Amino acid sequence: MTTNKDILKNVVAGLTVSFVALSLGAAFGILSGRGAFAGMLSSALIATVTSVLGGTRIQCSGPTGPMTAATATLIALAHDTVLNVAPGVNPDHLVNMGILLGGFFMIMFGVLRLGKYITIVPNVVISGFMNGIAIIIWLDQIKRLFGLGGKTAIGGLMWENIVLAGSSVFFVFFFQQIVQKAKSRIYGLFSGTLITLFLMTLIAYFLFPDIERVSLVGSIKNIGDITTLVTSQIPTEWTWGLVILLTPFALQMAVLGYLDTLMTSLVIDKMNKEKTKANKELVAQGVSNSLVALVGGIPGAQATIRSVLMVKEKASMRLAGILVGVFAFIEMIIFQDLVNLIPQAVFSGILLKVGYDVFDWLPVKLYLKEIQRGPIKLLKNFFSRHDYEKIFVTNREMIIILGTASVTVLFNLNAAVAIFTIIFYLHNKVLVRHNPMRDLKPKTETEVFIDEL
Numbered sequence: 001m002t003t004n005k006d007i008l009k010n011v012v013a014g015l016t017v018s019f020v021a022l023s024l025g026a027a028f029g030i031l032s033g034r035g036a037f038a039g040m041l042s043s044a045l046i047a048t049v050t051s052v053l054g055g056t057r058i059q060c061s062g063p064t065g066p067m068t069a070a071t072a073t074l075i076a077l078a079h080d081t082v083l084n085v086a087p088g089v090n091p092d093h094l095v096n097m098g099i100l101l102g103g104f105f106m107i108m109f110g111v112l113r114l115g116k117y118i119t120i121v122p123n124v125v126i127s128g129f130m131n132g133i134a135i136i137i138w139l140d141q142i143k144r145l146f147g148l149g150g151k152t153a154i155g156g157l158m159w160e161n162i163v164l165a166g167s168s169v170f171f172v173f174f175f176q177q178i179v180q181k182a183k184s185r186i187y188g189l190f191s192g193t194l195i196t197l198f199l200m201t202l203i204a205y206f207l208f209p210d211i212e213r214v215s216l217v218g219s220i221k222n223i224g225d226i227t228t229l230v231t232s233q234i235p236t237e238w239t240w241g242l243v244i245l246l247t248p249f250a251l252q253m254a255v256l257g258y259l260d261t262l263m264t265s266l267v268i269d270k271m272n273k274e275k276t277k278a279n280k281e282l283v284a285q286g287v288s289n290s291l292v293a294l295v296g297g298i299p300g301a302q303a304t305i306r307s308v309l310m311v312k313e314k315a316s317m318r319l320a321g322i323l324v325g326v327f328a329f330i331e332m333i334i335f336q337d338l339v340n341l342i343p344q345a346v347f348s349g350i351l352l353k354v355g356y357d358v359f360d361w362l363p364v365k366l367y368l369k370e371i372q373r374g375p376i377k378l379l380k381n382f383f384s385r386h387d388y389e390k391i392f393v394t395n396r397e398m399i400i401i402l403g404t405a406s407v408t409v410l411f412n413l414n415a416a417v418a419i420f421t422i423i424f425y426l427h428n429k430v431l432v433r434h435n436p437m438r439d440l441k442p443k444t445e446t447e448v449f450i451d452e453l
Contacts, residue, residue, distance in 0.1 A: 128404025
């Protein structure tokens with residue numbers, strides 16, 4: 001039986017996580033190229049819709065690093081290549097078409113009951129593509145800070161922006177360590193990211209008045225603004241040629257959303273001792289991503305850090321996830337004028353930290369430990385999966401991680417996942433088929449990650 005105390009606890013959890021969701025939404029909106037407003041609006045909409053329709057009680061979805069990196073690729077296509085392929089088409093409408101198609105494919109993944117196949121993708125391949133996404137985020141922000149790779153440098157003196165970005169990275173780590181040692185509720189309401197945004201904006205206001213700040217394109221003051229926003233973003237130039245052009249990007253986005261969402265679900269299920277209805281969750285994510293396309297937003301997936309925070313805040317009802325979106329929307333309206341004061345370089349620093357969070361450090365740490373144990377033992381481990389006493393990473397697994405990351409950065413995610421998943425299973429079939437211990441179940445990286453949480 002639900003009590004008033006239970007409801008209050010979930011309301012507080014929703015309020016707590018909403019601040020984190022909103023600040024990260026703004027950062028991912030800037031990373032995507034659609035702007036902070038699009039990211040904040042998407043963080044609110046996705047959180048509410050997926051909590052209502054999703055396959056688990058406790059989760060928080062929204063824009064994520066991997067999904068945003070894929071969206072940035074689509075936006076680059078829409079504003080560059082499309083000028084030659086489809087002149088006259090509104091680039092924003094083309095991006096929305098791609099996001100709509102991606103949402104449709106995610107819905108079909110759920111309808112066709114493909115959720116169970118998440119276990120086919122090996123941990124090392126998932127680790128590799130997460131590392132590749134992290135590298136993409138790092139490279140993008142370095143290019144923005146230094147004006148490299150054809151990108152225009154952030155406005156203002158370069159050294160000022162570098163100082164602000166570097167200081168932001170330092171403080172987001174520093175404050176996160178402090179608030180994590182405080183009570184859980186304090187950690188949520190005053191996250192390292194939120195404190196860093198406030199402090200660095202205040203410092204920049206007095207010390208660096210001439211640097212480039214966020215330009216919040218779009219605003220919502222009343223219902224009429226919402227109507228105008230939707231009518232201006234609905235794509236109207238549908239043709240089979242454009243659908244064919246966008247399908248590879250939409251599929252990449254859908255596959256990434258599939259992996260991002262269901263890997264997070266595995267983590268949350270372990271913590272909650274529950275089982276996510278994977279196919280229902282995929283449909284919910286597809287619906288939410290389709291809806292954000294109608295307001296010019298950016299797609300998302302179930303977000304690991306925000307979902308873990310929900311669990312740690314003792315959320316027990318769907319109400320908590322719904323209120324994350326509701327509170328985020330209210331906060332966006334209240335604080336949207338203040339967002340224009342935040343320097344672009346501060347968000348660059350926060351995104352550098354996001355890349356750190358996305359990067360899968362555990363295999364690197366384990367591999368370095370193996371190197372310390374001696375090259376001869378490491379060579380022997382190339383022909384086995386695990387030593388079954390303590391999880392570690394072999395040469396073979398590190399090669400797959402590096403290969404997946406490299407192809408993700410240099411080519412695309414779909415090719416990286418497909419190629420190295422095949423290589424993984426071919427290697428197992430050829431080199432470890434006679435291993436008498438092949439059926440034993442060592443502790444997985446996911447379980448180690450949960451233990452660390």
